[in-house]
Amino acid sequence: MDAKPPLRSPTVTDVAAAAGVSPMTVSRVLNGRGGAGEETRQRVLEAAQALNYRPNAFAQSLKSDxxxxxxxxxxxxxxxxxxxxxxxxxxxxxxxxxxxxxxxxxxxxxxxxxxxxxxxxxxxxxxxxxxxxxxxxxxxxxxxxxxxxxxxxxxxxxxxxxxxxxxYRAGVEAAVSSLIAQGRRRFVFAAGPAYSHGGRKRREGVEAVLSRHGLALVHDLSCTPDLQGGIELAGKLVPRAGEIDAVICYNDLIALGLMKPFETAGISVPDQVAIVGCDDIPAASLVTPPLTTLRIAxxxxxxxxxxxxxxxxxxxxxxxxxxxEPDLILRSTTPSDLVQEEAGSKLELAAARI
Amino acid sequence: MDAKPPLRSPTVTDVAAAAGVSPMTVSRVLNGRGGAGEETRQRVLEAAQALNYRPNAFAQSLKSDxxxxxxxxxxxxxxxxxxxxxxxxxxxxxxxxxxxxxxxxxxxxxxxxxxxxxxxxxxxxxxxxxxxxxxxxxxxxxxxxxxxxxxxxxxxxxxxxxxxxxxYRAGVEAAVSSLIAQGRRRFVFAAGPAYSHGGRKRREGVEAVLSRHGLALVHDLSCTPDLQGGIELAGKLVPRAGEIDAVICYNDLIALGLMKPFETAGISVPDQVAIVGCDDIPAASLVTPPLTTLRIAxxxxxxxxxxxxxxxxxxxxxxxxxxxEPDLILRSTTPSDLVQEEAGSKLELAAARI
DNA sequence: TGAAGCTACGTTATCGTTATCGTTCTTTCA
DNA sequence: TGAAAGAACGATAACGATAACGTAGCTTCA
CATH class of the missing domain: 3.40.50.2300 (Response regulator)
Structure with a gap:
């Protein structure tokens, strides 16, 4: 039990010597390939155990590729x-x-x-x-x-x-449709990284529904996909709060980042501006009001x-x-006649789309 | 550009062949050890580049240990x-x-x-x-x-x-002291994993301050160190809410897990029960009321x-x-005459302890 | 009884790299 | 001019594990 850092770890050769066999036999025993006598097998296993032998993964990988x-x-x-x-x-x-x-x-x-x-x-x-x-x-x-x-x-x-x-496209379409049904018309898309594939899909979803209703995005703003990005974005949106009534966010972090500044600025969510996130991270359900979002397993x-x-x-x-398919989780950052119960509530998207 | 998965990646030997030198020379050049002529060096580098050579980390590790x-x-x-x-x-x-x-x-x-x-x-x-x-x-x-x-x-x-x-001990002491100064007397410690070293330190901190004031823990309950643990713990605490006025939590997740059930049960935080978390995870500042916690860099x-x-x-x-040393971040789950401003507020612990 | 077949091993070679040592060729200066 | 020193490079061996093959000894059955 006096464990000093061993300068060299034991190798097959060490085990072989201890068991009085060749390295190859040790390898055979340890890999359970058969071809070793029962008595020898025991000796080898004991020796390996005693030396605390562990095969060198590099050597194995080098051989086996x-x-x-x-x-x-x-x-x-x-x-x-x-x-x-x-x-x-x-x-x-x-x-x-x-x-x-x-x-x-x-x-x-x-x-x-x-x-x-x-x-x-x-x-x-x-x-x-x-x-x-x-x-x-x-x-x-x-x-x-x-x-x-x-x-x-x-x-x-x-x-x-x-x-x-x-x-994402379908998920976002469901979210936007539901907001339009509730009378929202002036949408902002809070895009994440410009080079994000998922971000493009989300934008497509928003624009598809909007154009179907003869609408277009009021703003399409990019920011980093984290809390800080949301906070910074809020700085741009707060002054123009009068022009908008819904923000579709690239992810929950951005959405959560928006909420505090909006509250501070007296912009009421969801009455004045609705917010939709994406991902359903744990924090989404913890904030007040709880965040409407797309849940992804x-x-x-x-x-x-x-x-x-x-x-x-x-x-x-x-x-x-x-x-x-993501699930649209309706919480309280979007207006709703029937806000879902939190526990186990899922609106299957297929159903949500018309 | 027709990238089919290559069956075998190039080795020093391949590069050597391409450059018309020995493998050893390739190794020398690539490791910048010197001992190679300038013209040879260029040829080797070009060959390596052309073949898209990457040294095999296993072989290197095997040699170098x-x-x-x-x-x-x-x-x-x-x-x-x-x-x-x-x-x-x-x-x-x-x-x-x-x-x-x-x-x-x-x-x-x-x-x-x-x-x-x-x-x-x-x-x-x-x-x-x-x-x-x-x-x-x-x-x-x-x-x-x-x-x-x-x-x-x-x-x-x-x-x-x-x-x-x-x-943690000092951090928790600061938190508990501050609560006692505000008149709280009936503490619960929401411990995390029983086998946690940090958990023991936290408990020591709570008990030290309490005993200094002639007090003892009302409950010392263990739960998993995640949201679910907090939610489950709330199930036990809600019925006994009358017996307690402060909960010191192993971490923020447990603290956050407590908050929703408390709210639902009509237990007001911090008026009736104060809550202190630990870690200062991002969600701690996002919830309502924002969570008092120990910030760790x-x-x-x-x-x-x-x-x-x-x-x-x-x-x-x-x-x-x-x-x-952690910083005690006073937010709104603990009562306070002067709740700190959120931005950049830090109460250096050394100062906080008497 | 002896050839074939099997078991239980050991020997050798190999994976890709690189340290070590050896060889060749050039340079330098007495 | 020749010995010594140095530069540039190649050959060999080794890291640890194991596949492939070799061999000794035993069993089996015509």
């Missing part, structure tokens, strides 16, 4: 949307014998490229990329050398990657992505693209 | 406290040439042990462990084989690991931990233990 490691790249680990995805992915990866390497890109395309390179150096068996911010060409170049790729919220030619997309998303990735690594490219 | 990888273990990546720490750690690790392997333990000691083993298999050069949940003996056994270890919020004999601790914490770890990896064990 498989790292049993998969990567997941997220734009910002501090955004509550992503940790749940990571958790889902990990929940699937670990029982399958894979270690998950999660990489944070801090919303920086350069970093995204760099990180995909680092993952390549580590010879990951596959990568999941969430909300890739790179442009098409650089993205393709970055994923090309990878053995298996799954993209979340980004589409790309099928041969390059599997995709899982949230049908984040952990499921991570699990599905990882299952798809493992399939692709194994050469089974059965599922090429999955689309999941 | 260094992985340039460090691990960080957190109890729950979905708890907003931890992603900020991870981000801080990554911000320091990457420029130093290290890849960060972050592992999620889902509040399970078994998993913690398993994960430390996995990291060992990957031959990480060091590990940061946040809020280790393992008991002393198993923790020591688990960290012993690691080359360098830094513990966040857990102490252990100096020879085994560097430590960074938040002085989470990203700094991650950065410091990583710097300490890199020092230890390099053999510089200068800093053995660091203690950081």
């Amino acid at each position: 498989r790292s049993n490691t998969v990567g997941i790249v997220v734009p910002d680990i501090v955004n509550p949307f992503f940790p749940e995805i990571i958790r889902g992915a990990e929940l699937v990866a670990r029982p399958a014998g894979y270690t998950l390497l999660s990489c944070n890109v801090v919303e920086d395309p350069e970093r995204e490229e760099e990180v995909l390179g680092t993952l390549l150096d580590r010879r990951v068996d596959g990568v999941i990329i969430c909300s890739a911010r790179l442009d098409e060409e650089r993205l393709l170049r970055a994923i090309a050398p990878h053995r298996a790729v799954v993209l979340i919220n980004r589409s790309v030619a099928k041969r390059y990657a599997g995709t899982i997309e949230v049908d 984040k952990q499921d998303l991570g699990e599905m992505a990882m299952r798809m990735l493992l399939d692709r690594i194994a050469g089974r490219n059965a599922q090429q693209g999955i689309v999941i | 260094r992985s340039n990888t460090v691990g960080i273990v957190v109890p729950d990546i979905v708890n907003p406290f931890f992603p900020e720490i991870i981000r801080g750690a990554e911000l320091v690790a990457r420029p130093a040439g290290y890849t960060l392997l972050s592992c999620n333990v889902v509040e399970d000691p078994e998993r913690e042990e398993e994960v430390l083993g996995t990291l060992l298999d990957r031959r990480v050069d060091g590990v940061i462990i946040c809020s280790a949940r393992l008991d002393e003996e198993r923790l020591l056994r688990a960290i012993a084989p690691h080359r360098a270890v830094v513990l966040i919020n857990r102490s252990v004999a100096k020879r085994y690991a560097g430590t960074i601790e938040v002085d 989470k990203q700094d914490l991650g950065e410091m931990a990583m710097r300490m770890l890199l020092d230890r990896i390099a053999g510089r064990n200068a800093q053995q233990g660091i203690v950081i």
Whole structure:
């Protein structure tokens, strides 16, 4: 129990010496490949146990050309949307014998490229990329050398990657439709990062419904997809509050960022201005008034992505693209005759769209 | 640009062949060790570029016995406290040439042990462990084989690991003192995981101040350190609301979890019951009323931990233990004659304690 | 009884990199 | 002019694990 940091960890050779056999026999025993006598097997196992032997993953990977490691790249680990995805992915990866390497890109395309390179150096068996911010060409170049790729919220030619997309467009259409039904006409779209694929889908959803009603966006403003972005955006919107009556936000963080400044400025939500978020992060239901938003099954998303990735690594490219539908969660930042009960309330989108 | 997944990635030998030199020369050039002629250098660099060569990290690690990888273990990546720490750690690790392997333990000691083993298999050069949940003996056994270890919020004999601790005890004392000054007498401690070291410190802080005033805890209840835990705890506290006038919570999530049920039950916060959280996660300032809490510089914490770890990896064990002080952020879940302004308000603890 | 077949191992070679040492060729200066 | 020093590079071996093959000893049955 006197644990001093061991200068060198034991190798197969050490175990072999201790058990009085060849390294190969140790390998055979430890990998359960058979071809070793029962008595020898016991001796080897005891020796390995005694030395606290652990196979060197580098040596194994070098030989086998498989790292049993998969990567997941997220734009910002501090955004509550992503940790749940990571958790889902990990929940699937670990029982399958894979270690998950999660990489944070801090919303920086350069970093995204760099990180995909680092993952390549580590010879990951596959990568999941969430909300890739790179442009098409650089993205393709970055994923090309990878053995298996799954993209979340980004589409790309099928041969390059599997995709899982949230049908933001439909979700946003449901939200906007519901607001129009309640008489709102003067919409603002609080877009997130300009290069976001999901952001474009959301905008399409807003514009589609508006144009169907002969309306157009009053403002289309971009900001960073975090609380600070929402706060800054509020600075621009407050002076023009009279011109608007609804804000559709790229995500919940932006929406939450808007709320305090609006309250301070005496802009009442939802009476004067309605606010809709996206993602349904935990904080959305905690604030006052609780935030109307699009719920996405984040952990499921991570699990599905990882299952798809493992399939692709194994050469089974059965599922090429999955689309999941968000649920419109009506809370109190949008006016409503019937605000849903909080517990377990879900309005299936399919139903919500006409 | 026709990017089909390459069956085999190029090796030094491929580059060497392309440049008409030996593999050794390629290695020399790419590692900038000198000992290569300028003209040769150019040829090699061009060849490497053309083949899109990337050194195999496994082979390098196998030779050098260094992985340039460090691990960080957190109890729950979905708890907003931890992603900020991870981000801080990554911000320091990457420029130093290290890849960060972050592992999620889902509040399970078994998993913690398993994960430390996995990291060992990957031959990480060091590990940061946040809020280790393992008991002393198993923790020591688990960290012993690691080359360098830094513990966040857990102490252990100096020879085994560097430590960074938040002085929760002092922080909680400040919070409780301030409540007592305002006439609160009937305290509940909403403890988190029973095996949490930081939790014990917090309890000590509460009890120290209470006993100084001849008081004792009315209830000492444990729950999971997440929203759900707070909600469940509220179920127990609501019926006994008459017996209490202040709840000190293990963390903000528990505190936030209490608030909605309290509101629903007509228990007014802070008039009837004051609530104090811990961590100052973003949601704490967004809810109504905003949550009084202990602010911890989470990203700094991650950065410091990583710097300490890199020092230890390099053999510089200068800093053995660091203690950081939390700031008591007085918001509106505690009564106050002078509620602090939100922007930039910090009450330095040293000052807050008498 | 002896050839074939099987089991239980050991030997060798290999994955990709790089430290070490050796070789060749050029330069330098007594 | 020749010995010594240095520069530029190649050959070899090793990191740890294991696939492929080799071999010794035993069993089996014509």
